[in-house]
Amino acid sequence: MKKLATLLFAVLASCLAGTAISDTGGLNSLRGSTDLDKVRQADDMKRIPRDRETFERDYLHQPPLIPHQVRGYVVDLNSNKCLSCHSWTNYKKSGATKISMTHFATRDGQTLADVSPRRYFCMQCHVPQSDAKPLVDNSFKTVDALDGK
Amino acid sequence: MANTTTKRGLIARYGALLKRPSTVAMGVILALGFIAGVVFWGGFNTALEMTNTETFCIGCHEMEDNVYQEYKETIHYSNRSGVRATCPDCHVPKDWTHKIVRKIQASQEVWGKLTGFINTRDKFLDHRKEMALREWQRMKESDSRECRNCHNFEYMDFSEQGKRSVSMHSTALASGEKTCIDCHKGIAHHLPDMDGVEGWH
Numbered sequence: 001m002k003k004l005a006t007l008l009f010a011v012l013a014s015c016l017a018g019t020a021i022s023d024t025g026g027l028n029s030l031r032g033s034t035d036l037d038k039v040r041q042a043d044d045m046k047r048i049p050r051d052r053e054t055f056e057r058d059y060l061h062q063p064p065l066i067p068h069q070v071r072g073y074v075v076d077l078n079s080n081k082c083l084s085c086h087s088w089t090n091y092k093k094s095g096a097t098k099i100s101m102t103h104f105a106t107r108d109g110q111t112l113a114d115v116s117p118r119r120y121f122c123m124q125c126h127v128p129q130s131d132a133k134p135l136v137d138n139s140f141k142t143v144d145a146l147d148g149k
Numbered sequence: 150m151a152n153t154t155t156k157r158g159l160i161a162r163y164g165a166l167l168k169r170p171s172t173v174a175m176g177v178i179l180a181l182g183f184i185a186g187v188v189f190w191g192g193f194n195t196a197l198e199m200t201n202t203e204t205f206c207i208g209c210h211e212m213e214d215n216v217y218q219e220y221k222e223t224i225h226y227s228n229r230s231g232v233r234a235t236c237p238d239c240h241v242p243k244d245w246t247h248k249i250v251r252k253i254q255a256s257q258e259v260w261g262k263l264t265g266f267i268n269t270r271d272k273f274l275d276h277r278k279e280m281a282l283r284e285w286q287r288m289k290e291s292d293s294r295e296c297r298n299c300h301n302f303e304y305m306d307f308s309e310q311g312k313r314s315v316s317m318h319s320t321a322l323a324s325g326e327k328t329c330i331d332c333h334k335g336i337a338h339h340l341p342d343m344d345g346v347e348g349w350h
Contacts, residue, residue, distance in 0.1 A: 051314075076339075077342075078340050079340040084348060084349050093348075094317075
């Protein structure tokens with residue numbers, strides 16, 4: 001009896017597996033449903049607006065989103081395009097927000113004389129936003145301190 | 150006696166000819182001179198123009214392997230309107246006098262080529278800063294003349310530009326306090342170490 005049950009189960013399982021493999025259609029993802037053997041039409045390229053209003057922040061310690069295009073902005077050993085506007089020496093002339101104190105701190109909490117190495121590559125934390133519609137709803141609630149109500 | 154007369158006659162005849170040249174001879178001389186001039190001038194300018202193409206500029210691997218590869222990723226190589234700025238557009242003046250001056254300077258660069266001054270990537274990078282500084286200096290002195298051949302401040306439509314562009318162009322650029330290259334370094338190539346360069350970190 002036990003053996004029979006195992007056999008039945010094995011047969012059933014292999015059938016299921018079989019259908020799963022042979023059935024390539026109807027797979028749904030956030031990008032819509034396309035048969036696995038078809039190549040899906042790519043979406044239009046998303047654009048990043050050249051300049052826009054700064055974004056509201058949703059929680060404390062959120063790295064603010066970049067409200068402008070960053071195409072061609074190089075950050076490497078030789079130069080840091082972001083700091084040519086956002087550094088403390090340059091922010092007044094460029095009208096940009098100056099980087100905050102935390103950008104000078106090491107992970108041990110020491111404040112350095114210049115941008116801390118761990119904050120040098122800005123785009124690790126700060127990213128621009130394209131004009132794409134969100135794929136899923138988001139019920140994140142802005143923390144009280146920043147809610148503005 | 151007879152000889153001298155002939156001689157004098159000959160000289161006199163030539164003299165007369167020079168004083169009142171036959172129109173045909175004169176025409177021939179003029180035409181030859183004209184053609185020679187055209188050939189020389191044309192040849193000279195054709196040669197100049199030949200060295201004024203992108204193909205020539207990247208004909209040597211020093212340029213092809215370094216600056217050209219970098220430039221290919223920038224807006225002056227590919228953009229929505231399909232208008233390209235090639236090497237000479239930015240690096241060689243358009244008007245004749247400035248062009249000749251630049252070309253004569255460039256002959257020193259040929260010497261650099263022959264002696265293998267920057268014939269490896271490492272050597273190129275070692276010398277990049279001095280070369281860049283020289284270009285910035287040249288553009289600063291000419292008030293970014295080559296940029297302005299294509300981009301004319303008079304015709305910039307501020308309503309079409311981004312906020313950050315307008316805030317700089319309508320102030321420091323409009324007043325003449327700054328010129329294009331002061332703010333737009335590294336527009337076509339990777340930058341050298343910017344330590345000590347004004348406006349950089």
